[in-house]
Amino acid sequence: MIDLRLKVDSLPLDVPLIIRLREQTDVELGPHDAVLLDADGDRREYDYNGFSIGVYTRSGESMDSDVLLLLPGQPSAHRLIRANSEHNTFLVTEQCDQLCVMCSQPPKKHHNDMFEHFALAALLAPPNATIGISGGEPLLHKHRLFEMLSVVIETRPDIRFHILTNAQHLEPGDIERVASFGRDRVLWGVPLYSATPTVHDEIVGKVGAFKTLEQGLSVLLRAGASVELRTVVLRQNFNDLPALAEFISTRLGFISFWAVMQLERIGYGRMNWTLSFKDTSTEFDPLARAIDIVSARGIQAWLYNFPACSVPSPYRAHAPSTISDWKRKYLDFCDSCGARETCGGFFQWYDHAEGFTALGPL
Numbered sequence: 001m002i003d004l005r006l007k008v009d010s011l012p013l014d015v016p017l018i019i020r021l022r023e024q025t026d027v028e029l030g031p032h033d034a035v036l037l038d039a040d041g042d043r044r045e046y047d048y049n050g051f052s053i054g055v056y057t058r059s060g061e062s063m064d065s066d067v068l069l070l071l072p073g074q075p076s077a078h079r080l081i082r083a084n085s086e087h088n089t090f091l092v093t094e095q096c097d098q099l100c101v102m103c104s105q106p107p108k109k110h111h112n113d114m115f116e117h118f119a120l121a122a123l124l125a126p127p128n129a130t131i132g133i134s135g136g137e138p139l140l141h142k143h144r145l146f147e148m149l150s151v152v153i154e155t156r157p158d159i160r161f162h163i164l165t166n167a168q169h170l171e172p173g174d175i176e177r178v179a180s181f182g183r184d185r186v187l188w189g190v191p192l193y194s195a196t197p198t199v200h201d202e203i204v205g206k207v208g209a210f211k212t213l214e215q216g217l218s219v220l221l222r223a224g225a226s227v228e229l230r231t232v233v234l235r236q237n238f239n240d241l242p243a244l245a246e247f248i249s250t251r252l253g254f255i256s257f258w259a260v261m262q263l264e265r266i267g268y269g270r271m272n273w274t275l276s277f278k279d280t281s282t283e284f285d286p287l288a289r290a291i292d293i294v295s296a297r298g299i300q301a302w303l304y305n306f307p308a309c310s311v312p313s314p315y316r317a318h319a320p321s322t323i324s325d326w327k328r329k330y331l332d333f334c335d336s337c338g339a340r341e342t343c344g345g346f347f348q349w350y351d352h353a354e355g356f357t358a359l360g361p362l
């Protein structure tokens with residue numbers, strides 16, 4: 001697995017520090033750049049404005065132009081941006097107002113406001129980067145988040161954002177601000193689990209969430225925003241998927257696309273695995289009908305986090321490789337598979353003993 005936390009030599013920091021690692025000498029250096037001086041085994045030494053910073057990596061991979069967040073008293077740095085990856089995400093808060101049965105990042109009460117540092121990290125990102133924003137629920141800190149987006153969007157016209165939000169905190173007064181970010185600069189990833197309000201509310205652990213979500217989606221619609229609707233396939237909503245597809249295609253036709261996702265076995269997803277995991281390698285019909293319904297009405301459906309061999313061949317084109325490189329793995333039987341190059345495989349924390357029962361090389 002790729003390290004997103006890197007051991008660092010202890011530094012006398014009073015406040016958080018953002019640095020960008022530079023391993024090449026032919027680039028223009030800025031005030032936040034730390035320049036490679038020496039590499040010895042797994043330790044690399046950088047010069048940061050006259051201070052020595054030691055960073056450790058096991059993999060030997062390039063860290064040129066990576067952006068790190070160093071915190072006072074912490075022996076490891078957060079690798080906020082990996083310059084050669086398309087999967088960079090800022091976890092801006094661990095607070096959330098929902099309690100979803102499949103939550104991969106169970107909420108915490110405390111919030112550390114790091115938006116100023118995230119903004120700087122985004123400004124230092126490589127050209128044309130797309131940065132994910134997740135939580136917790138990022139819009140619990142809507143005004144700080146919006147400030148950060150405005151600064152980066154204005155200063156770096158090449159940077160895009162993908163924001164995961166439960167859309168519970170968008171109000172009509174936000175329409176102008178959301179519109180100002182630009183349709184092509186921010187993609188809003190919003191979860192909807194069922195067209196039946198009580199089923200959706202039960203899955204997200206919040207009474208009234210469906211109704212509030214409808215209002216939030218209407219704000220995004222009126223702002224002309226790009227929206228990716230996200231649905232995790234669960235035992236709780238599997239048979240509802242065709243009805244959800246009807247609802248989406250008749251009421252939410254403005255969305256950019258629909259992402260139907262397999263369950264991630266981590267956090268509450270692990271705790272509730274037996275209750276919630278739906279083995280789509282043995283039963284796919286309701287999902288196939290749902291894809292057919294939205295496709296017939298011109299909405300693109302994608303299958304995220306589905307191993308290619310868990311999807312019947314007529315629907316395999318809907319299942320691109322989506323699991324981030326740092327949390328992806330393959331199993332022994334994948335070695336002889338002709339589809340391995342295009343298949344996204346499994347999450348690192350997937351347990352095949354409790355997982356899909358009808359997989360195999362293609």
Ligand code: SF4
Pocket residue numbers: 307308309310330331333334337338339340343344345359360361362
């Ligand atoms: S055998 Fe492995 S690589 Fe091949 S489609 Fe299945 S999960 Fe993917």
